Amino acid sequence: MVQKKANISLKAYNSFGVDTTADLLVEWESVADLVEWMRTEGDTLTSKPWNILGGGCNTLFTGPYHGTLIHSVAKGITVVSDTPEEVIIRVEAGHLWDDVVAWSCERGLWGIENLSAIPSSAGASAVQNIGAYGVEAKDCIRSVEVLYVDTLELGTIAGCDCEFGYRHSIFKTSLAGKVIITAVNYRLSHTPAPKLGYGSIQEEVAKLGELTPQAIRTAITTIRNSKLPDPAVTGNAGSFFTNPILPREQVEALKELYPTMPTYEVEGRPECLKIATGWMIDQLGWKGRSMGRAGVHNKQALVLVNLGGATGEEVVALAERICAEVKEKFGVEIHPEVNIL
Ligand code: EPU
Numbered sequence: 001m002v003q004k005k006a007n008i009s010l011k012a013y014n015s016f017g018v019d020t021t022a023d024l025l026v027e028w029e030s031v032a033d034l035v036e037w038m039r040t041e042g043d044t045l046t047s048k049p050w051n052i053l054g055g056g057c058n059t060l061f062t063g064p065y066h067g068t069l070i071h072s073v074a075k076g077i078t079v080v081s082d083t084p085e086e087v088i089i090r091v092e093a094g095h096l097w098d099d100v101v102a103w104s105c106e107r108g109l110w111g112i113e114n115l116s117a118i119p120s121s122a123g124a125s126a127v128q129n130i131g132a133y134g135v136e137a138k139d140c141i142r143s144v145e146v147l148y149v150d151t152l153e154l155g156t157i158a159g160c161d162c163e164f165g166y167r168h169s170i171f172k173t174s175l176a177g178k179v180i181i182t183a184v185n186y187r188l189s190h191t192p193a194p195k196l197g198y199g200s201i202q203e204e205v206a207k208l209g210e211l212t213p214q215a216i217r218t219a220i221t222t223i224r225n226s227k228l229p230d231p232a233v234t235g236n237a238g239s240f241f242t243n244p245i246l247p248r249e250q251v252e253a254l255k256e257l258y259p260t261m262p263t264y265e266v267e268g269r270p271e272c273l274k275i276a277t278g279w280m281i282d283q284l285g286w287k288g289r290s291m292g293r294a295g296v297h298n299k300q301a302l303v304l305v306n307l308g309g310a311t312g313e314e315v316v317a318l319a320e321r322i323c324a325e326v327k328e329k330f331g332v333e334i335h336p337e338v339n340i341l
Helices: 031-041 097-106 122-128 201-206 211-229 246-256 277-283 311-330
Strands: 003-009 023-028 050-051 063-072 076-083 087-092 141-148 154-158 179-188 236-238 245-247 261-266 272-275 294-295 303-306
Touching: 003 087, 023 031, 031 141, 031 179, 087 303, 097 122, 097 211, 122 141, 122 179, 154 272, 245 246, 246 272, 272 277, 277 311, 294 311, 303 311
Parallel strands: 023 063, 050 063
Antiparallel strands: 003 023, 076 087, 087 179, 141 154, 141 179, 236 303, 245 272, 261 272, 294 303
């Protein structure tokens, strides 16, 4: 059985805490139930808008959603294989991402510990190719299981065919609206492979006196908690914007003007560099400032926050103003990472 909820408040379903409604929310717990619902009532998806709502941690609703939101509450982690080389786990789409990381770290497995404390679901980890502290989900995604909306066939897409890039996957482009992710298979390892190169991880881990996945998880959680607002207290969706990837010459010209601007190499794209949007917004003096009931987090300028009762439109108005100011000062276009509905 799926749970069908008509005219439902979305307040508890989006980490921004925006108080709006959806015409219909369909929650599914098993693929068989989802397929059955699609078979009998799936034509609602052709007559009205529909979308997949993952953990709701990367979505901003700008008004009532007049359509159907499909939301997985399927949970479970299964060990598919465990060899000295690798451990393959299969995770249901609706499983909380951080519970997957906790599960892995508790067993001393390596691979996803740097992705600790990211509010997301397993399904969304693949759509978004979530990333933090030098690791991206794609590094561990072996394959993604999907349901094709048109044919109701089940399929498996290998990680190498998911067109993963920085906050990007095929699920945002050619497969958007065509598939529903049902499970993700991750490749973990027994072999220690600590990645401590980003920011202050090394220092934070050193304080713990051991180098285990669990210690790295603790260190990363401490770092994230010191910078990022807890969505349970202050509505937010993590980074609101992505970091632009620009031609190297353009970044070098910017560096001449702004020598302290942080820049990063981009895997597989030596002709480009990534620059930090949070730094640019901070330079504009936006950190800790607000416009109406939407604000810029006082410890991380890349994060927009709901100061209490903000509508999605207020957040968008703030975002648009920031985009315009960044463009004016730095000549760079920035784009939301958040899915605006
Ligand atoms: N910075 C500032 N001021 C700010 C924010 C950042 O000067 O207010 C500077 C930092 O000092 C640093 C640089 O900008 O030199 C980059 O900052 P940070 O390391 O905090 O990373 P970020 O680019 O702001 C990205 C991800 C985060 C991820 C961190 C750590 C994106 C869109 N965001 O943020 O992911 O946790 O790196 O790896 O790529 C998320 O996607 O929701 C998210 C939190």
